[in-house]
Amino acid sequence: MKEIDKVERLRSSEDEQGILIFLTIKGRLFKEEAGRSPKDLEEKLNLPEGEANRLYHLLYKLIDSME
Numbered sequence: 001m002k003e004i005d006k007v008e009r010l011r012s013s014e015d016e017q018g019i020l021i022f023l024t025i026k027g028r029l030f031k032e033e034a035g036r037s038p039k040d041l042e043e044k045l046n047l048p049e050g051e052a053n054r055l056y057h058l059l060y061k062l063i064d065s066m067e
Contacts, residue, residue, distance in 0.1 A: 006030055023063070031063060 006027035012018030023031065033044070041059075042052030 031059075 005024055008022045008024050010020045010022070012020055033040075038049075038053040038056040041047070041056050042049055045052065045055075047055065
């Protein structure tokens with residue numbers, strides 16, 4: 001995701017070992033476009049159905065922990 005400008009990684013100013021991960025504007029737009037359903041994600045990324053469903057749930061778990 002970092003390589004395609006969807007997330008940004010920053011070192012924590014409070015803890016040098018900590019890394020903070022944020023969605024970029026492109027990442028937020030991707031979330032809105034591709035994240036409507038696992039089927040949408042499957043089509044956008046050309047993934048097998050099971051992988052798209054797993055990725056969908058993992059992405060939303062990650063996004064929920066960031067908000």
